[in-house]
Amino acid sequence: MDTSDTNHSKDLSDCRILIVDDDRLNIRILSGMLKAEGYQLESAASGEEALEKYPKFSPDLVLLDVMMPGINGFETCRQLNETYAADCAPIIFITAKNESDDVVEGFSAGGIDYLPKPFQPGEVVVRVRTHLKSRLLDEQQKALVEQLSKANSAKNRFLGMAAHDLRNPLAGIRGLSEFLLDKDLGELSTDQEDLVNNILTASQSMLQLVNELLDMATIESGELKIDRKDTDLIELISKSIYFAKMNADKKGTRIDFNPQTESSHMSVDPDKIKQVVDNLLSNAIKYSPPKSVVSVEFTTSECEHTISVKDQGPGIPEGERDKLFKDFGRLSVQPTGGEKSTGLGLAICRKIVEAHGATVSAQNLPDLGCEFKVTFPLQT
Amino acid sequence: MTFNGTILLVDDEAHIRKLVGLIAKQLGEPTILEAANGAEALETYERERPDLVLLDISMPVMDGLETLKRLHVLDPDANVIMLTSMANRQSVDEAVNHGALNYLRKDMPREEIREALAETLVDLIEPEE
Numbered sequence: 001m002d003t004s005d006t007n008h009s010k011d012l013s014d015c016r017i018l019i020v021d022d023d024r025l026n027i028r029i030l031s032g033m034l035k036a037e038g039y040q041l042e043s044a045a046s047g048e049e050a051l052e053k054y055p056k057f058s059p060d061l062v063l064l065d066v067m068m069p070g071i072n073g074f075e076t077c078r079q080l081n082e083t084y085a086a087d088c089a090p091i092i093f094i095t096a097k098n099e100s101d102d103v104v105e106g107f108s109a110g111g112i113d114y115l116p117k118p119f120q121p122g123e124v125v126v127r128v129r130t131h132l133k134s135r136l137l138d139e140q141q142k143a144l145v146e147q148l149s150k151a152n153s154a155k156n157r158f159l160g161m162a163a164h165d166l167r168n169p170l171a172g173i174r175g176l177s178e179f180l181l182d183k184d185l186g187e188l189s190t191d192q193e194d195l196v197n198n199i200l201t202a203s204q205s206m207l208q209l210v211n212e213l214l215d216m217a218t219i220e221s222g223e224l225k226i227d228r229k230d231t232d233l234i235e236l237i238s239k240s241i242y243f244a245k246m247n248a249d250k251k252g253t254r255i256d257f258n259p260q261t262e263s264s265h266m267s268v269d270p271d272k273i274k275q276v277v278d279n280l281l282s283n284a285i286k287y288s289p290p291k292s293v294v295s296v297e298f299t300t301s302e303c304e305h306t307i308s309v310k311d312q313g314p315g316i317p318e319g320e321r322d323k324l325f326k327d328f329g330r331l332s333v334q335p336t337g338g339e340k341s342t343g344l345g346l347a348i349c350r351k352i353v354e355a356h357g358a359t360v361s362a363q364n365l366p367d368l369g370c371e372f373k374v375t376f377p378l379q380t
Numbered sequence: 381m382t383f384n385g386t387i388l389l390v391d392d393e394a395h396i397r398k399l400v401g402l403i404a405k406q407l408g409e410p411t412i413l414e415a416a417n418g419a420e421a422l423e424t425y426e427r428e429r430p431d432l433v434l435l436d437i438s439m440p441v442m443d444g445l446e447t448l449k450r451l452h453v454l455d456p457d458a459n460v461i462m463l464t465s466m467a468n469r470q471s472v473d474e475a476v477n478h479g480a481l482n483y484l485r486k487d488m489p490r491e492e493i494r495e496a497l498a499e500t501l502v503d504l505i506e507p508e509e
Contacts, residue, residue, distance in 0.1 A: 168465050171487040172395030178490060179402045207487070243491060 010139070013038030015132045018059035020050040020076065021094060022068045026117070030063060030094075033124050047076035054080060060135050061128060063115065065094045066102055074109040081110035090131050156221040163214035170210060173203040212344040216327065219351045226269045226355050233305060234264040234298055236274050241296060244281040251336070252291040255281070259298040266305055266376060268356055276349045276360075280309040280372045283345065286335040287313035288369070305376040315364040324362055325350040382408035383501045385431035389414050390421040390447065391463060392439045396486055400434055400463070403494050407501065418442030422450055425458070432504065434484070436463045437471050445475055452479050461500055 017039050021027050027043045034041060042057045044050040048070050050062070062080070066073035077091050093106040093114040103114050113131060115124055177200040179185065181193065188196065218224055241255050248255050284294040292312035299306045313333070316324060320331045330343035346360075353360045358376040365371055387410045389397045394416070401412045413428055415421040417439055425433065433451065437444035444462060451458045462475045462483040472483045482500045484493055 164465065167487050168393055168396060171465075172393065172399050175399040175403070175490045176395065179399075211487070243489060246491070 010136060012129065012132055012136065014040070015060040015136075016040045016042065016057060017061045017063065017128065018042050018044065018050060018053065018057055018089075019063045020044045020047065020068075020073070021063075021065040022046060023065070026065065026094065026119075029119055030124065033119070033121050034128065037125060037129070039128075047071035047073065047079075050076055051079060051083075054084075059089045061132055062089050062091045063094055063128075064091050064111070066106065067096060074105055077106070077109040077111055090135055092127065092131065153221055156217045159213055160217040160221070163210045163217065166210045167207065167214070170203050170207040174200060174207055177203065212348060215348045216344055219348065224351060224355055226272065226352075228267045228269055230265055231268050231270045231273070232265055233268075233273075233307065234259045234261075236270055237277055237296060237298060237307060240274055240277040240281060244278065244285065247282065248285050248294065251285065251288075253285050253288055253294060254292075255285075255294045255296060257296040257298075261298065261300045263300060264298060264305065266378075268376070269352075272352045273356070276352055276374060277307065277309075279345045279349050280307075280374075283372070284309050284311035284313070287311060287333060289313070289336050303378055305378065307374045308371055309373075310365060310369060310371045312369040315368070315370045316362060321362070325360070381498055381502050381505070383410055383505070384408045386411040386413060386428060388421065388424055388428070388430040388433045390416075390418070390433060390439075390444075391436040391486075392416055393436075396436070396463070399490070400484075400486065400493070403490050404434075404497065406494055407498055418444070418447035418450070421447055422454065425451060426454060429455070431459060432501070433458060433460045434463055435460050435480075437475065437483075438465070445471060445478065448475055448478050448480060459504055461497070 017034060019027050019030050019034075019041060020043070021030075022045050024045075027045075031041050031043070042053060042059065044053050046068055050064070054062075064073045064077060068076075071079075073093055077093075080091065081088050088110075090112045091110060093102070093111045095102045095106070095114050095116055106114055113127060115127060177196050180188065180196045181200065237257065237259075241257055245255060281294065281296070288294060288311045294312075295310045297306075297308040297310075299308070313336070315333075317332050323331060325346050327344060327347045350360050353374055356376065358374060360372065360374050362370055362372050383404070387401075387404050389400055389404075389412060391397050391400070397414045397416075401414070404410050404412065411430075413424055413430055415424050419442060421433070421435070424430075435444045435447060435451075439447075442450075448460055448462070451460060458479075460475075460480045462472060462480045463486050464472055464483050465485065465487050475483065481504070482496070484496050486493065488496075
């Protein structure tokens, strides 16, 4: 990436200073002091002239006399701040004497400092230099932030594109190896079946990784869109369980779900919430020992709907709870069937859930395992 | 539910046509036709008049949306289900507005693709009784 633009930063001696004073003598004195520092100088004899010269000269600093015929220094300062807002160069007032009223009004008009007359050469040079330095740092910081955020969105776009283009071939490999394992197309020898199983497992975990990277890229680029639709949450959970059963069966794990309520309709993005439930179920199966029970509950009260998934795994290790919902926040606990984990699943869940105005939480159960809960507040 | 009609699969990726074809065959004994791009799809459609078209949204040269519009010029009653690789809601919505029946995400597990396909096919078969 080309970084020459920001590295070629402006030097202090390249800075431009606009001196505004109706008294030619003052301009001459200040110019003498500042010219020695190498600054480029321009002068204006009135507020009106300053306003006119400002855009052409584009100064990095303005020295502005208060008492002038026509519009005075305070008014000039206000107009400059109003016109150029955050980009306006810092303005230092020149005050006839150290009058506190003038100083205060100058600050409230948008000035950042003042120089009392008569000028002390050492004071003028140092104050000007200090303000120019902070102005330069400010500009550099803005440029840097802009560059970083451009680089970050380029990264997200790239990640999204790469993940997206990897997804179809992986889905093809996964699906086609499943058909080979069905043996509808012919018997496989034990060795062949073992190979196809390896292909299937590898494509599954790669597809999951790619999907999660794609989700992260979408979320990070601020493109997570929640498409709300009236949804029967119990039906959604049942569907998710139906498909999770296949993996659960492989480990002899049972999934219990006996909803006790009728009213489970809510306006959510069904695809995204199903993704959350899929993820909680897959985690529960992944981290539970074989032949255990995963219990899913759906409860509803006057103010909220709650989906809860309880497993019989080792629970969340002491001190690792805050890593749980973070990006790439893998914990020290391991899947019990050699499954893979990217550490992105729960981070994505949290973002989807929060985009719905809901919350997700996790806690260890007193005896064994832990419980993940998604709570949807009911809007009134 | 069994489906024994003719399905035209349109996708520029051969492995996706293969996969979706195998999934469709789990729902009965359909005749599977394939096309690798929009132009081929229109040609095959005109000649064979399949009962259903599964149409990829993003293809080079002529994309799925354009193909969909031209299919409906050819046959206003053409049954088309879009194939998409992610919840690309904008183009899916646009396709549905242009008369697509539904969409299938081809990166979903095959069981989910099969279920979704079966759901649409049931609606397709029943009104004809």
